[in-house]
Amino acid sequence: MKNNPKLFLAISFLPLFCADLSAAPILPTQANPNAQLNSGIRNDADFDWSATNMLNNKNYFESDSNFFNGRGVVFDENNHGFLNAKKFVIDTNKHGKSRKTGFEIRGAGAKGYGAFGAAQSYNLGSNDTFTGIGGETGNGSEKFEIFGGSTGAAMNVSIQFRTKSDAESHGSHSHEHSDDTIIGHSPLVGNVMRLHGMGIQAATADGRVKTNPFALEASYTQEDFDATYSLSELEELINGCLFLGWLNPALDGDPTSISDSDRWVHAVQGNYDNMPDNPNRHDEHGVIGNAVIGSLQDYIDGTTTSIEGLTKAAGEIRVGDHGGDPISNTVWAIIDHNSDFAVVPEPSTYALVVGVFSLAFVAFKRRK
Numbered sequence: 001m002k003n004n005p006k007l008f009l010a011i012s013f014l015p016l017f018c019a020d021l022s023a024a025p026i027l028p029t030q031a032n033p034n035a036q037l038n039s040g041i042r043n044d045a046d047f048d049w050s051a052t053n054m055l056n057n058k059n060y061f062e063s064d065s066n067f068f069n070g071r072g073v074v075f076d077e078n079n080h081g082f083l084n085a086k087k088f089v090i091d092t093n094k095h096g097k098s099r100k101t102g103f104e105i106r107g108a109g110a111k112g113y114g115a116f117g118a119a120q121s122y123n124l125g126s127n128d129t130f131t132g133i134g135g136e137t138g139n140g141s142e143k144f145e146i147f148g149g150s151t152g153a154a155m156n157v158s159i160q161f162r163t164k165s166d167a168e169s170h171g172s173h174s175h176e177h178s179d180d181t182i183i184g185h186s187p188l189v190g191n192v193m194r195l196h197g198m199g200i201q202a203a204t205a206d207g208r209v210k211t212n213p214f215a216l217e218a219s220y221t222q223e224d225f226d227a228t229y230s231l232s233e234l235e236e237l238i239n240g241c242l243f244l245g246w247l248n249p250a251l252d253g254d255p256t257s258i259s260d261s262d263r264w265v266h267a268v269q270g271n272y273d274n275m276p277d278n279p280n281r282h283d284e285h286g287v288i289g290n291a292v293i294g295s296l297q298d299y300i301d302g303t304t305t306s307i308e309g310l311t312k313a314a315g316e317i318r319v320g321d322h323g324g325d326p327i328s329n330t331v332w333a334i335i336d337h338n339s340d341f342a343v344v345p346e347p348s349t350y351a352l353v354v355g356v357f358s359l360a361f362v363a364f365k366r367r368k
Contacts, residue, residue: 040085042272045206046279053253054261054282061251061282068276070288071240075309083288083307086273086319086336088213090300091149094132097122099145100159101136105191108165113182113247113258116160116194124155130198130214135159137191140221141329144193144341147296148214157197164188167260170228170347182247182262186284189343190224192247198338207255209338210272213319217296217332218244220343225329230345233326237291241346242324243284244333246270251282264344266322267333274320284344292323296332299323 052060060066075083104117122133130148137143144159166172170187195216199209225233236242244267252261266287269280280286289306292299299321303311306321317334324331331343 038082038277040082040274042275043201043204043210045204045208046275046277047206047281049206049250049255050253054251055253064280064283064286067278067280067286068288070276070280071285072290073288073307075307080307080310082276083274083320084310084318086213087312087316088149088319088334089315090147090215090317091129091131092147093129095128097132099132099134099136099143101138103135103137103159103161105137105139106160106162108162108168108192111165111167111260112162113165116162116192119158119160119196121159121197122157124151124157126151126153130157130212133157133159135161135193137161139190140223141219142190142221142224143219144195145217146195146214147217147300149212152200152212155197157195160194160196162192162194164190164192164342168192168264182258182260183264183344184284186241186245186264186344186346187228188245188264189220189228189345192340192342193218194340195338205255206250208250208270208272211336211338213273213317213334213336215296215300215317215332215334216244216267216341217330218341218343219328219330222329225343225345228345229347233324233329234293236345237293237324237326239346240285240287240291242331243267243287243291243322243344244324244331245284245342245344246335246337247340247342248281264342267335267339267341268320268322270335270337270339271319272336274318287322288320289322292321293325294323295325295328295330296323298325299332 100120106115106117108115128151130146134145167181168183168188172181198211201210203209230236245264246267247264249255249258249262251263252259265284269287292304292306301314305312305318312318319334319336322333
């Protein structure tokens with residue numbers, strides 16, 4: 001039993017990463033990678049993966065100077081207005097929906113990244129909400145659940161599951177990303193959920209499908225987490241090394257399939273809105289902002305965001321916020337895309353390569 005107090009905090013870092021990043025030439029078309037032109041609302045792809053990808057120009061992605069540097073960013077309205085473009089209020093009415101059970105959890109084998117079991121669906125009307133959609137895998141307390149707003153249109157939302165593959169499991173990880181596995185040094189904790197059908201437009205050229213904003217919360221079992229040999233959940237969250245992950249299938253230049261050159265990154269790195277002109281969608285350490293430590297409900301009820309210096313109203317969610325609760329074994333993210341999702345940690349071998357960190361905001365909440 002965990003006896004540490006419940007925390008609700010946002011972490012601000014001195015330069016702290018879970019792995020080393022190298023420097024290389026700057027983005028040719030942008031003299032200052034942190035100078036942004038967009039309003040923060042986007043409906044199309046912002047990068048041509050067919051022209052530049054991990055197979056034909058890997059060196060390009062090994063330079064973080066080519067991308068917006070968002071880890072530990074301190075909000076400045078003049079420079080970071082795009083981070084505050086989209087906020088939302090969740091409609092808590094489930095309209096009778098509940099999490100689905102009895103899923104076929106398809107075994108992924110060695111590298112069966114697309115080997116999902118049969119789907120279960122929600123047929124939603126135009127006046128329905130996304131809140132209440134979710135699935136329980138049957139693996140102890142493991143589950144995924146959605147909280148969102150009105151559908152605005154009739155939709156058929158489907159959920160499928162597969163196991164993590166051998167190539168996504170502890171023992172297949174390495175210190176650096178390679179073309180041999182999609183996990184790099186971050187094996188998955190448990191099963192993988194595929195979520196489809198919430199789109200408000202056709203897929204963009206990079207394979208993503210934009211949705212209305214929603215909160216996705218994933219619960220994992222303590223046994224599965226312990227099997228990754230990571231640091232404690234709190235330490236992992238503080239260091240940005242335990243998160244809700246998204247499998248980006250576009251890194252190899254082909255978003256229609258998944259290969260070993262694709263990668264698991266933060267779920268919020270797949271977002272359309274509240275994103276810069278040149279987002280990092282290829283390396284989990286390029287996530288914008290820091291984890292909010294606390295439950296999803298604590299986050300919704302509060303005013304803290306993942307961005308230091310940027311607040312929200314109680315009851316709102318801000319696209320791009322992310323966090324987790326080490327007591328309830330949950331991670332969550334505020335996202336606007338449909339994809340494959342899983343819980344991703346970082347084994348203790350790599351979790352604290354460098355490290356000094358400071359707490360920018362701390363409010364202790366003890367379990368009642």
